[in-house]
Amino acid sequence: MNPDPQDPSADETPAEAHAAAPVESGVDDDEDGHVEIGGEDDEELEEDGLDEDEVGDEEGDEDDDDRDRTEGVALPLSFGSSVPGRRCGLIAIVGRPNVGKSTLLNSLIGQKVSITSRKAQTTRHRITGICTEDDTQFVFVDTPGFQTRHTTRGTAALNRNLNKTVQSVLADVDIVLFLVEAGRFGVDDAKVLALIPPGKPTLLVANKLDLIHRRADLLPWLQQMQERHPFTEFVPLTAQKVPDARRLLGIVRPHLPEQDWFYDEDALTDRSDKFLASELIREKLFRLTGDELPYTSTVQIDKYVEEGRLRRISATIVVERDAHKGMVIGEGGERLKRIGTEARTELERLTDGRVFLELWVKVRSGWADDEQRLKSYGYE
Numbered sequence: 361m362n363p364d365p366q367d368p369s370a371d372e373t374p375a376e377a378h379a380a381a382p383v384e385s386g387v388d389d390d391e392d393g394h395v396e397i398g399g400e401d402d403e404e405l406e407e408d409g410l411d412e413d414e415v416g417d418e419e420g421d422e423d424d425d426d427r428d429r430t431e432g433v434a435l436p437l438s439f440g441s442s443v444p445g446r447r448c449g450l451i452a453i454v455g456r457p458n459v460g461k462s463t464l465l466n467s468l469i470g471q472k473v474s475i476t477s478r479k480a481q482t483t484r485h486r487i488t489g490i491c492t493e494d495d496t497q498f499v500f501v502d503t504p505g506f507q508t509r510h511t512t513r514g515t516a517a518l519n520r521n522l523n524k525t526v527q528s529v530l531a532d533v534d535i536v537l538f539l540v541e542a543g544r545f546g547v548d549d550a551k552v553l554a555l556i557p558p559g560k561p562t563l564l565v566a567n568k569l570d571l572i573h574r575r576a577d578l579l580p581w582l583q584q585m586q587e588r589h590p591f592t593e594f595v596p597l598t599a600q601k602v603p604d605a606r607r608l609l610g611i612v613r614p615h616l617p618e619q620d621w622f623y624d625e626d627a628l629t630d631r632s633d634k635f636l637a638s639e640l641i642r643e644k645l646f647r648l649t650g651d652e653l654p655y656t657s658t659v660q661i662d663k664y665v666e667e668g669r670l671r672r673i674s675a676t677i678v679v680e681r682d683a684h685k686g687m688v689i690g691e692g693g694e695r696l697k698r699i700g701t702e703a704r705t706e707l708e709r710l711t712d713g714r715v716f717l718e719l720w721v722k723v724r725s726g727w728a729d730d731e732q733r734l735k736s737y738g739y740e
């Protein structure tokens with residue numbers, strides 16, 4: 361009954377067909393404890409270049425050139441040229457983990473360019489979201505939640521990498537949106553605030569206003585915040601509400617220099633479809649595993665091929681320990697199947713086409729504390 365996973369015209373949808381395969385074919389657990397899930401046998405895997413060595417090492421290295429990196433914002437040739445009446449500039453969104461930065465970016469852009477989940481430290485890459493309105497192009501830079509403590513053992517290199525990204529973003533931008541939860545300011549918030557260079561225009565964005573029952577309660581808190589830092593303006597909002605978030609555009613606009621736009625009028629992000637695919641799968645992974653799975657899990661895209669309106673995507677979920685692979689696969693492969701189905705559905709909506717998605721799970725102990733491996737997974 362299981363259709364050919366390579367055949368997108370088969371009865372079952374591709375992701376469901378593929379994720380269903382381990383139920384029938386079993387989970388192939390090799391000596392290194394890595395798990396490959398799929399309906400194909402080992403011989404076919406090797407032909408496809410999907411055997412353990414190639415996926416983990418050589419193929420990853422070969423792929424380096426076109427892999428998305430946290431290299432910063434690539435600015436086109438028109439950068440800095442003044443065009444009368446046009447404005448354009450960079451806006452950083454910073455704040456401690458889980459404060460709502462990705463939610464805000466998505467509401468501002470009107471499309472998902474950054475993943476969100478209830479799990480802290482979901483965002484790992486520097487993502488730009490672009491929004492062009494009337495005469496102004498807003499180029500938003502989403503940042504990882506600043507790592508103030510090393511809560512998980514063996515993630516020092518990943519944490520260093522994330523912190524460096526935040527600092528380099530702040531040096532570049534025209535204005536900073538400093539996000540906090542309305543009415544709260546903790547040690548983690550203070551550490552992020554301390555990174556903002558003196559004199560950099562900074563809006564205090566008090567998010568999750570919907571959770572505040574009496575606005576008057578915010579006044580003493582606001583007074584304390586003004587004593588902490590010379591904020592340019594105070595903007596309370598609920599990032600989940602699009603009109604609320606988009607009020608920020610009018611406030612930010614005067615702070616952006618008069619110059620030509622960096623990107624086309626209809627551009628939404630400078631990230632590739634391949635990168636967005638890996639982020640979407642990672643979002644589903646975190647959402648569907650809840651707090652069980654440590655954030656030291658990542659997704660690597662092994663294959664991304666476009667054939668007209670069909671995309672064939674093969675991705676590997678990389679986890680730290682043997683125990684984690686079981687969490688990802690779930691009872692009889694159920695959880696992996698859901699991750700695949702939800703990711704595929706959203707990818708199809710985003711790309712307005714059909715998607716054939718293959719998902720694999722692999723154990724790579726210590727990747728989050730291994731600089732080389734971080735690079736091969738797209739972290740700089």
Ligand SMILES: Nc1nc2c(ncn2[C@@H]2O[C@H](COP(=O)(O)OP(=O)(O)OP(=O)(O)O)[C@@H](O)[C@H]2O)c(=O)[nH]1
Pocket residue numbers: 455456457458459460461462463464475476477478479480481482483484503504505506567568569570571597598599600601
């Ligand atoms: N009630 C409420 N929840 C919100 C709001 N904005 C974001 N959230 C929730 O807060 C959680 C974290 O949001 P994210 O946007 O992922 O936070 P982040 O700051 O990007 O997180 P990191 O990637 O860890 O840095 C999610 O569960 C969001 O749904 C809001 O305005 N109100």
